[in-house]
Amino acid sequence: MEKLRVGIIGVGGIAVSRHIPSFLALGNDVEVTAVCDVNAERAETVAQDYQIPFHTNEYTEIFDHVDAVTICTPNKFHADIAIAALQAGKHVLCEKPMAMSTEECEAMIQAADAAGKILMIAYHYRHTKEARAAKRFIDGGEIGRPLVSRAQAIRRRKVPGWGVFTNKDLQGGGSLIDFGCHFLDLALHLMDFPEIAEVSGATYNELSRQNDIVNQWGTFDPATFEVDDHATAYIKFKDGATLLFETSWAANLADDQETVSVSGTKGGLDVYPLKLYQAKYGMLLDQEAYWISDDENPGIPQAINFVESCRGNQQPLVKPQEALIVSKVIEAIYESSETGQAVRFS
Numbered sequence: 001m002e003k004l005r006v007g008i009i010g011v012g013g014i015a016v017s018r019h020i021p022s023f024l025a026l027g028n029d030v031e032v033t034a035v036c037d038v039n040a041e042r043a044e045t046v047a048q049d050y051q052i053p054f055h056t057n058e059y060t061e062i063f064d065h066v067d068a069v070t071i072c073t074p075n076k077f078h079a080d081i082a083i084a085a086l087q088a089g090k091h092v093l094c095e096k097p098m099a100m101s102t103e104e105c106e107a108m109i110q111a112a113d114a115a116g117k118i119l120m121i122a123y124h125y126r127h128t129k130e131a132r133a134a135k136r137f138i139d140g141g142e143i144g145r146p147l148v149s150r151a152q153a154i155r156r157r158k159v160p161g162w163g164v165f166t167n168k169d170l171q172g173g174g175s176l177i178d179f180g181c182h183f184l185d186l187a188l189h190l191m192d193f194p195e196i197a198e199v200s201g202a203t204y205n206e207l208s209r210q211n212d213i214v215n216q217w218g219t220f221d222p223a224t225f226e227v228d229d230h231a232t233a234y235i236k237f238k239d240g241a242t243l244l245f246e247t248s249w250a251a252n253l254a255d256d257q258e259t260v261s262v263s264g265t266k267g268g269l270d271v272y273p274l275k276l277y278q279a280k281y282g283m284l285l286d287q288e289a290y291w292i293s294d295d296e297n298p299g300i301p302q303a304i305n306f307v308e309s310c311r312g313n314q315q316p317l318v319k320p321q322e323a324l325i326v327s328k329v330i331e332a333i334y335e336s337s338e339t340g341q342a343v344r345f346s
């Protein structure tokens with residue numbers, strides 16, 4: 001079997017902490033053959049650190065050296081680079097969020113369809129062992145029909161003060177589009193993407209605009225802080241189910257509350273930590289997982305799923321049409337917050 005040649009575009013934090021090590025962990029099936037970063041020095045350093053044969057500061061130059069690319073640039077560049085890569089006949093794994101707008105997401109899907117190449121989005125929480133097991137429970141009928149889901153992604157005073165995370169022009173928003181998007185995606189995935197009827201939302205950034213800021217993750221200038229640091233939403237589906245959503249980078253609440261819960265007609269579950277709640281044989285029954293594998297890093301199953309999809313052996317777990325729906329919800333939350341009205345989906 002020939003090795004799949006992978007290139008990484010944008011070799012900052014997530015490229016070196018997740019994608020490059022995950023591809024390298026796959027051994028002989030895959031070779032990281034090229035890296036690109038607009039910061040030429042950064043591209044060269046990463047190429048040297050990981051013995052990657054080709055590096056450049058111009059992304060189109062890596063296409064001759066690869067079969068597939070992973071896009072790890074700021075959100076603003078996801079769509080243009082993905083479309084160029086697909087048009088060059090390359091498979092694409094694109095970091096989340098899929099793009100800055102639903103129009104961009106749609107253009108990416110069109111390019112993938114036209115090229116007949118894989119376009120997968122890196123909503124890596126879906127690849128965690130807990131999320132994979134939760135999906136199997138639901139698909140196996142353990143909780144019946146999902147009725148109410150809650151998705152919470154809360155950090156306490158952890159605005160990422162590095163990189164471009166608080167730059168609206170480059171990222172499209174703050175805690176919602178950057179962090180909350182994972183949990184929206186996971187809740188929608190577990191509910192099997194029911195058709196959306198209506199989205200109401202509110203976003204905040206009052207806390208991060210105060211002068212006496214206390215932040216655990218680096219520093220930022222409150223005077224120029226322009227993105228959301230907290231968002232809430234209420235999503236109604238056409239089948240009557242609902243999703244209660246909250247995310248924050250900077251809440252005055254207990255730190256690191258990350259969970260998705262789903263309550264269904266026959267049972268329910270929490271994903272983190274995984275717990276199944278049922279009522280059976282005249283009693284309430286709770287089950288917890290006893291994990292027997294040390295499969296902790298979701299970057300590896302994500303990389304395997306991408307590589308096997310490129311080889312035609314699997315389907316991407318995160319389909320671009322689903323990531324488009326996540327982007328539609330994000331856009332609707334921002335719109336609803338701005339107008340004060342619910343956004344109806346047709």
Ligand SMILES: NC(=O)c1ccc[n+]([C@@H]2O[C@H](COP(=O)([O-])OP(=O)(O)OC[C@H]3O[C@@H](n4cnc5c(N)ncnc54)[C@H](O)[C@@H]3O)[C@@H](O)[C@H]2O)c1
Binds near residue numbers: 037072074
């Ligand atoms: N899945 C996750 O949990 C997760 C976590 C962090 C970041 N991300 C996503 O990954 C992406 C990158 O985030 P990061 O934390 O690695 O940021 P980063 O700032 O650390 O790295 C981005 C890199 O991209 C380079 N770059 C910028 N524009 C470029 C272009 N046009 N062509 C080539 N290189 C370019 C920058 O020089 C930088 O080295 C974002 O979309 C972010 O949302 C995902």
